[in-house]
Amino acid sequence: MEGKIIVVTSxxxxxxxxxxxxxxxxxxxxxxxxxxxxxxxxxxxxxxxVLGLENRIVFNIVDVVNKxxxxxxxxxxxxxxxxxxxxxxxxxxxKDVLTAIGVQxxxxxxxxxxxxxxxxxxxxxxxxxxxxxxxxxEAIVICTPDVSSIRDADRVIxxxxxxxxxxxxxxxxxxxxxxxxxxxxxxEDVIDVLSIDLLGLVPxxxxxxxxxxxxxxxxxxxxxxxxxxFRRIAKRLNGEVDIPIKVPTARxxxxxxxxxxxxxxx
Amino acid sequence: xxxxxxxxKKNGTPMTTEIPPVKLKGVGDSFWVTVDPSTPEDVxxxxxxxxxxxxxxxxxxxxxxxDVGGAEGCDELVNNLRDFLKKxxxxxxxxxxxxxxxxxxxxxxxxxxxxxWITHRTDAxxxxxxxxxxxxxxxxxxxxxxxxxxxxxxxxxxxNIIVLGSLQGQVNAGYPDNEDAFIIAIDFxxxxxxxxxIPGDGADPSLAGKIVYASIxxxxxxxxxxxxxxxxxxxxxxxxx
Numbered sequence: 260m261e262g263k264i265i266v267v268t269s270x271x272x273x274x275x276x277x278x279x280x281x282x283x284x285x286x287x288x289x290x291x292x293x294x295x296x297x298x299x300x301x302x303x304x305x306x307x308x309v310l311g312l313e314n315r316i317v318f319n320i321v322d323v324v325n326k327x328x329x330x331x332x333x334x335x336x337x338x339x340x341x342x343x344x345x346x347x348x349x350x351x352x353x354k355d356v357l358t359a360i361g362v363q364x365x366x367x368x369x370x371x372x373x374x375x376x377x378x379x380x381x382x383x384x385x386x387x388x389x390x391x392x393x394x395x396x397e398a399i400v401i402c403t404p405d406v407s408s409i410r411d412a413d414r415v416i417x418x419x420x421x422x423x424x425x426x427x428x429x430x431x432x433x434x435x436x437x438x439x440x441x442x443x444x445x446x447e448d449v450i451d452v453l454s455i456d457l458l459g460l461v462p463x464x465x466x467x468x469x470x471x472x473x474x475x476x477x478x479x480x481x482x483x484x485x486x487x488x489f490r491r492i493a494k495r496l497n498g499e500v501d502i503p504i505k506v507p508t509a510r511x512x513x514x515x516x517x518x519x520x521x522x523x524x525x
Numbered sequence: 526x527x528x529x530x531x532x533x534k535k536n537g538t539p540m541t542t543e544i545p546p547v548k549l550k551g552v553g554d555s556f557w558v559t560v561d562p563s564t565p566e567d568v569x570x571x572x573x574x575x576x577x578x579x580x581x582x583x584x585x586x587x588x589x590x591x592d593v594g595g596a597e598g599c600d601e602l603v604n605n606l607r608d609f610l611k612k613x614x615x616x617x618x619x620x621x622x623x624x625x626x627x628x629x630x631x632x633x634x635x636x637x638x639x640x641x642w643i644t645h646r647t648d649a650x651x652x653x654x655x656x657x658x659x660x661x662x663x664x665x666x667x668x669x670x671x672x673x674x675x676x677x678x679x680x681x682x683x684x685n686i687i688v689l690g691s692l693q694g695q696v697n698a699g700y701p702d703n704e705d706a707f708i709i710a711i712d713f714x715x716x717x718x719x720x721x722x723i724p725g726d727g728a729d730p731s732l733a734g735k736i737v738y739a740s741i742x743x744x745x746x747x748x749x750x751x752x753x754x755x756x757x758x759x760x761x762x763x764x765x766x
Contacts (some may be wrong), residue, residue: 410658410677417657452675454655 262293262373264366265496266395268419268426270411272382274403275431278467278477280379281309282486283399285476286493288343292374295334295344299391300381301357304348310337311474312345321349324361330368340476344373354387366394375496384418392419398426399458404433404444409452416455427458429492434463435509446506459492461485462507547572555588556580557622560606562596569602570609577614584614592622645765648684656680656694667766668698676716682706685766695719704741709751713737720746 267280277300284296297320298306307313318333323346330346337343349356369376380391392398398419402412412428419426430446437443446460464485470477477486478493484507494502546564550557558576560569577584591606593599607619649667656662656670658677667684670692678694680686685707686698692710699706699721706720713732718725718739725739725746736751749756 406676410675413658413675413677417660420657452673454673 262370262376263397264370264376264378264395265397265399266378266380266392266424267399267401268380268388268391268415269382269401269408270384270415271408274401274408275461275467276382276401277305277309277379278471279399279401279429279431279461279489280377281306282477282489283493283496284375284377285310285337285340285343286478286490287375287377287497288337288340289478289490290493290497291342292497293342293344293372294375294377295346295369295373296377296379297346297369298348298379299357299387300379301348301352301354301387302350303381304350306379307335307345307347308474309471310343310345310476312337312347313474316347319347319349320365321352321356323365324357330365330372339479354381354385354390357386357390359390359393362390363394384415388415388418392422392424395424398424399429400426400453400455401429401431402449402453403431404438404446404449406444409444409449413453416453425455427456428453429459429461430457431461432463433460433507435507439509457504458495459488460504460506461488461492545572547576549576552590555590556584557590557592558606559592559594560602562593562599562602566602566605569606573606573610574613577610580614584616586615586617589616589619590622591619648766650682658694674715685709698739699741706741707756708739709736711736713739713748718746 267276267283269276280296284294288294296306296310298304299320300306301321304319307316312335315335318328320333322328323330323333333346335345335347337345366376378391378395381387400412400416400419402408416426428450430449433446434443438445446457450457462484464483466480466483467477467485470480470483477483478490480486488505491502491505544561546561547569548559550559558573580587589610591603593603603621610616610619649669650664651669651671652662653671655672656674656678658675661679661681662668662670663681665683668680668682668686670680670686670688670690673690674680674688674692674694674696676693679697680694681697681700683700683703684698686696687708688710690710691712691714692708693714693716695717696708696715697719698708700719702721704721704723708718708720713736714728716727718727720739720741723741723744723746726748729737729748732748732750735753738749738751738754738756739746740749740756741747
């Protein structure tokens with residue numbers, strides 16, 4: 260059976276594309292799928308750091324596309340999670356070194372070997388974005404609940420539609436306390452503007468910074484709220500239909516407040 | 526004084542751009558003769574002779590249309606010219622211009638009663654769905670959006686723009702210079718408004734939650750509460766835009 264290529268994109272930078280790619284990829288692999296995560300952000304590679312695999316890079320996606328090595332040489336296997344592989348980006352090239360035809364050729368090879376291929380798209384809508392979506396079957400648009408991110412996501416959704424890809428939405432970095440106070444847009448407001456299917460809601464979580472710095476995938480922290488959200492998203496992607504979308508809520512209980520003050524709970 | 530300074534004509538009329546009393550041009554298979562009926566008849570005869578002599582054999586059996594510019598009471602002049610042209614230059618038929626069909630008010634009302642709208646062709650581009658950031662809709666017709674216009678989208682129309690939904694992008698109605706154009710939106714929150722190239726304010730907080738009608742008044746874009754002001758409520762009979 261052929262695998263599925265899913266591109267993770269957002270338009271705006273810094274909304275959590277790379278974190279989402281790493282987390283969803285790891286979660287899908289934990290579910291027992293063979294997963295490859297591809298860093299398409301040529302020149303600004305990050306996905307290897309987030310996955311804690313930066314020490315093991317020899318070849319990268321540019322080498323594979325330009326036939327300097329074969330695919331198996333560039334694939335880095337994660338030692339903690341079975342069936343999770345990374346193809347890193349090149350740090351020394353720029354985004355113009357890849358061609359659409361080359362990416363499509365590599366995508367075909369990847370599809371024959373993996374169940375899910377997650378492409379981490381760079382920010383922007385130029386060549387890098389085009390190379391990432393050229394072979395995609397599905398798309399995930401990441402958006403944070405702020406106006407600039409929504410506008411960029413809107414543009415990207417339009418571009419994806421024009422390529423006959425119907426994207427799904429993840430609203431990232433929701434701070435439920437701010438939403439409750441009316442200082443932050445709620446996920447309903449975001450969906451009102453973007454009007455696409457919602458794949459999941461991810462709350463703001465300080466654990467993301469910790470796991471990025473330590474290279475430990477977020478979904479392996481059982482306590483992390485964002486990690487749990489990404490695990491649910493992965494399950495939905497994997498075809499489990501009866502997982503309800505959990506709306507992050509503010510923790511207002513007395514014990515929550517006391518434990519937060521004492522630093523027992525994040 | 527004026528005439529002395531600016532060299533008015535001898536008869537004392539103020540100086541205007543000189544229009545020749547007789548003009549000749551070919552229209553279709555006939556000659557179109559524009560005549561200024563205020564000129565003395567013998568001058569007209571003289572000028573016409575001048576022009577038709579140049580045509581030589583082309584004038585023979587030709588169709589001639591004499592246009593007096595809509596002036597009334599010139600039947601005698603036209604008849605005289607007809608005889609003159611036929612005798613002197615052997616032209617074929619001499620007629621007056623076909624009357625322009627003007628639809629009277631009565632007629633337009635009968636259109637409605639007689640179900641004449643069935644044959645009326647719409648002059649509007651009607652789109653359903655969401656217009657997203659970065660998308661540009663440009664049309665020479667009226668533009669009707671049944672859906673929302675997101676921030677960052679751009680609408681340009683030579684006519685009116687009607688948005689049945691939320692309008693948050695840029696709108697440019699009556700492009701480039703149609704000052705009769707208007708914009709109506711159920712939720713009017715555009716980032717930029719232009720009507721006939723005149724920029725206006727975007728959303729007016731005092732009109733929040735109301736249907737807004739934007740139009741040009743004294744060279745300024747003004748926003749009105751559509752349901753309260755009813756700008757079209759005074760028109761007693763339906764009229765096509």
